[in-house]
Amino acid sequence: MEHNNYHDELNKQNIKKLREILTTLPPFCRQFFRGVDNIYGSRTKIAYAYDLRIFFDYLHQNHPYGKTMDILDYPLEILDKVKREDIEDYLEYLSLYNKDLINPLIDSECASIEVSSVINKTEITNEERGKSRKLASLRSFYNFFYRNEMIQTNPASLVSMPKLHSKEIIRLEPNEVAQLLDQVEAGTKLTEKQATYHAKTKVRDLALLTLLLGTGIRVSECVGLNIYDVDFDNMGIKVRRKGGYEDIVYFGEEVEKALSDYLDQREHIIPVSGHEDALFLSMQNKRITVRSVENLVKKYSSLVTSLKKITPHKLRSTYGTNLYQETGDIYLVADVLGHKDVNTTRKHYAAMQDYNKRKAAKTVKLREP
Numbered sequence: 001m002e003h004n005n006y007h008d009e010l011n012k013q014n015i016k017k018l019r020e021i022l023t024t025l026p027p028f029c030r031q032f033f034r035g036v037d038n039i040y041g042s043r044t045k046i047a048y049a050y051d052l053r054i055f056f057d058y059l060h061q062n063h064p065y066g067k068t069m070d071i072l073d074y075p076l077e078i079l080d081k082v083k084r085e086d087i088e089d090y091l092e093y094l095s096l097y098n099k100d101l102i103n104p105l106i107d108s109e110c111a112s113i114e115v116s117s118v119i120n121k122t123e124i125t126n127e128e129r130g131k132s133r134k135l136a137s138l139r140s141f142y143n144f145f146y147r148n149e150m151i152q153t154n155p156a157s158l159v160s161m162p163k164l165h166s167k168e169i170i171r172l173e174p175n176e177v178a179q180l181l182d183q184v185e186a187g188t189k190l191t192e193k194q195a196t197y198h199a200k201t202k203v204r205d206l207a208l209l210t211l212l213l214g215t216g217i218r219v220s221e222c223v224g225l226n227i228y229d230v231d232f233d234n235m236g237i238k239v240r241r242k243g244g245y246e247d248i249v250y251f252g253e254e255v256e257k258a259l260s261d262y263l264d265q266r267e268h269i270i271p272v273s274g275h276e277d278a279l280f281l282s283m284q285n286k287r288i289t290v291r292s293v294e295n296l297v298k299k300y301s302s303l304v305t306s307l308k309k310i311t312p313h314k315l316r317s318t319y320g321t322n323l324y325q326e327t328g329d330i331y332l333v334a335d336v337l338g339h340k341d342v343n344t345t346r347k348h349y350a351a352m353q354d355y356n357k358r359k360a361a362k363t364v365k366l367r368e369p
Contacts, residue, residue, distance in 0.1 A: 006224040014042035021049040026074035051137035084155040094126040128162040171318040189303040207262035214255040216319030219312035225279040
């Protein structure tokens with residue numbers, strides 16, 4: 001039986017991955033990751049490790065002291081040899097650089113990747129968000145050693161964070177949501193090959209997309225669901241949130257019906273050993289993966305709108321926007337979406353706040369017409 005929780009197993013894989021990356025970093029980096037072990041989640045630590053690898057690659061290529069030895073031989077003192085100007089140059093370097101291997105955790109919101117078949121190199125560019133994240137990683141790294149009085153200087157703290165420009169929230173309009181779910185049910189615009197798979201998966205796909213659109217849960221939370229996490233009596237699901245804590249998310253009648261129909265079908269499927277508890281199964285009768293969900297969202301949404309790049313996270317934005325439009329309560333939206341800090345929610349839905357303010361201005365009438 002699969003009672004090894006999906007998220008716990010994923011965490012174990014991430015721990016192994018972090019250990020693998022640490023073998024490519026200077027030995028003193030292990031002190032940092034031990035020091036923040038209980039502060040950051042395993043995936044965040046992996047992202048930090050990749051960011052630090054890029055930083056040390058930069059020093060090895062460009063810094064006078066960094067060029068003199070292998071990265072694995074760097075002593076802790078190298079951090080004191082880096083000046084503010086070096087970090088500013090590093091941020092400029094991030095605008096465009098070549099790398100032999102693709103970093104699998106590069107955030108698609110922050111960086112773009114182009115592979116050149118001629119030079120067999122990966123060309124990576126970072127926008128303001130990518131630079132901001134990498135500088136934040138470097139600041140945490142330097143702060144740890146500086147606070148513990150292991151280095152004399154903290155140049156990372158002297159470099160201003162790149163100014164982030166607000167981005168338009170990409171989401172589906174109500175009519176697009178209806179069209180998307182209609183397409184999942186009917187499959188009329190699918191290719192002949194897609195239609196063959198659709199006949200076998202449409203009940204599952206409808207349940208999965210209805211759940212994402214009707215609750216706003218993250219794709220990682222969705223694929224991690226087990227059958228026993230669904231509570232029809234209370235109309236809720238138990239999810240493991242980012243950060244590891246458990247939360248109950250409630251759903252409405254449309255989600256209830258879609259899940260119920262799928263579970264009726266799910267009863268007749270024999271899962272692969274080790275995947276018995278998984279709620280959503282792949283065609284191979286294993287727990288469905290994040291990548292598979294991303295692909296099916298892309299497949300169906302492309303039939304509805306060719307002008308928007310819709311991902312599972314955009315479905316989450318769709319739910320969050322709709323909830324905020326209906327309630328105007330940013331704290332409720334933050335709570336339902338599982339944001340620990342309401343400022344995270346406020347940042348994402350700032351444009352909607354302005355919309356509500358404008359609507360409020362038109363609501364109050366001083367004189368009857």
